[in-house]
Amino acid sequence: xxxxxxxxAPKFDGNPRELIRYFEDVEQLADAAALNDVQRIKATLHYIxxxxxxxxxxxxEVKAGxxxxxxxxxxxxxxxxxxxxxxxxx
Numbered sequence: 001x002x003x004x005x006x007x008x009a010p011k012f013d014g015n016p017r018e019l020i021r022y023f024e025d026v027e028q029l030a031d032a033a034a035l036n037d038v039q040r041i042k043a044t045l046h047y048i049x050x051x052x053x054x055x056x057x058x059x060x061e062v063k064a065g066x067x068x069x070x071x072x073x074x075x076x077x078x079x080x081x082x083x084x085x086x087x088x089x090x
Contacts, residue, residue, distance in 0.1 A: 001033050001043055010047045016080035022048075023071050037067040044070070 002008040010025035012018060026047065030040045041062055045053045055077065056062070061070040075081045 001029055001035075004047055012048050012052070014049065014052065016078035019075065019078050019081045023074075027067075037070075038065045040067040041065065041070050 010022055010029065012022035023044070026040065026044050030043055033039075035043060044067075045056055045062075048056070056074055059070065059073045061073045064070075
């Protein structure tokens with residue numbers, strides 16, 4: 001996993017529209033590093049701004065250790081968060 005703040009590190013600036021991409025970036029790196037769900041959650045929290053991390057850490061899904069459920073719970077905190085499919089074909 002890259003160091004926080006380096007050019008290859010995943011970034012989330014608080015913009016709800018960028019949250020999906022952030023999770024995808026973390027997941028791709030976590031897959032390459034063979035991280036388990038608990039480690040994925042820890043990595044996800046590691047790369048974001050401290051204020052966001054403190055909020056996300058309060059979610060019960062963090063202690064449960066299920067990365068998928070954790071991501072879904074975080075998405076609930078960002079009402080504008082959804083995949084932009086305006087340029088996708090069916």
